[in-house]
Amino acid sequence: MTVSMTKTEKIQRLAELTAGQESTSGASLWKEAARRLRSSKMALIGGAIILLFLIVAVIGPWIAPFSPTAQTWRDEVFANQGKFVNPRAENWFGLDHLGRDLFSRFLVGARQTLLVGVISTLIGLIVGALIGGISGAAATLGGDAGRRVDSVVMRFIDMMLALPSLLLAVSVAAVMGQSLTTVMIAVGVVQVPIFARLLRGSMLAQGGADYVLAARALGIRKRRIVLTQIVPNSLSPVIVQCTLTLATAIIEAAALSYLGLGNPDPAVPEWGVMLSTAQRFFDNAPLMAVFPAVGIIITALGFTLLGEAMREALDPKLRG
Template sequence: MTTLTNKADKIDRLAELTQQTDATAGASLWREALRRLRSSKMAIIGAVVIGAFVIMAIVGPWVAPYSPTAQTWRGEVFANQGKFVGMRGENWFGLDHLGRDLFSRMLVGARQTLLVGVVSMLIGLVIGAAVGVLSGAAATLGGRTGQRIDTVIMRFTDLMLSLPSLLLAVSIAAVMGQSLTTVMIAVGVVQIPVFARLLRGSMLAQGGADYVLAAKALGIRKKRIVLTQILPNSLSPVIVQATLSLATAIIEAAALSYLGLGNPDPAIPEWGVMLSQAQRFFDNEPMMAAYPAVGIIITALGFTLLGEAMREALDPKLRG
């Protein structure tokens, strides 16, 4: 009896040491990643671009010099007989085809663009993570039944991944009807298989780790092992992908709005809608399209730069 007690005590101590080591290693990884991000020019540039975009989205409606929907200079635009009013003192970016201030519309439109991107990414992240956890847990600790569940889920995600993302988003948006909510859902659904497969693969990689074996030896319930051990250690690549998916979501949402599947009210400024409206007047006033296009490109570039920098910082192969 004493021998069994001593063995149990040794196993408990081994598990504690394993968990402490893994926790310390995890904390060290994040500290090292943060240090590398601070010294990365790519990460700094991306963070600055994202910060400027977020600030614009938050304060834009309050600092916009004019109402983004007011056709204050409509008469002046029509009086010029198709010649658009360019940059001037009271209108920094000039006027659009209805006499509305383009600078004010760009400021206010940033909030709509950010809202669509964030909500779309969150839809894909939450649902995709749930599917990935289910599949990863089934494949790691579910036995033969779990393997079958994992196979069914992964074949379905492979089917979704085999379709071009923009084509799938357009199909969903066309079925659901024209609205800003439709755009968010359509772009979010496209992101689901990406997060699901990524998290599932990360959980499979963690499934054979020492701390998982120690938890199994101690008889800890499988659900607890997944939620308290495997899942927290599998989230690093998902966090990186969430940053990269924001860039993709903004581009795809702008593409859907450009195709006329976004907000049915064209008076409400959103960069994709503004780009769609400007295409009719590109020959006479290309700057109408240039402003929202450049805004979309720079914003997506900022999220991409930060995401790639995070990926490099969290890659253990690149740790020096």
């Protein structure tokens, strides 16, 4: 009994030392990545754009000079016989076809755009990480049966990847009906195979690492190895992908709204809905489309710049 307890204590101690070394290595990796991000112009520019977007999204409804749904200047627009009011001192972005202030709608619409991007990305991340984690764990430590499970799951993911992302999103949105929730789910479904593939590939790469072999030699349970060692060390590329996916999610959500599959109530301001409405009046009022389009482009650029900077900061080949 004494020998058995001593052996157990040794195994636990060695496991703790192994985990401690990995934790230290992980901490130093993130510390070095943070240092590289602080010195990266690309990261600083992307972060500044995202910060500005977040500020506008949070305080937009309070700083908007007018109600985004109030048709305050409707009589003026109709009196001009369809001639749109361009930017002026009272209305910085001009008026839309119903006499609503475009600047106020732009500010308030930033929150809806952010909401769509974040929630759709979270849907793709959670579902994709769950599928990819199960597949990666089965392939790494599941033996022959696990590899068969991995093969079946990945063939399903391959089927999703074979479809163009926008076509898949349109198909999901068309089946579920027109609503803002539908847009979030449709865009999230498109991101699922990306996160699943990425996490699975990262876990397979980590599965052959020395610390995993050492943990298996010490007799640590496979489930514990996966949850405490492999998964935490496989999350870096997934986190980077989140920032890049946010950019594409905002663009794809805007595309669905442009195609008429977004919020059925056009009175609710959202950049994609505003862009969809503006297409009918582009010849007479191009600025109605320019402002939301520029907002979408710049916001997507900010997330893309930050994501690329994070990718470079976490790349072991680029660390000095």
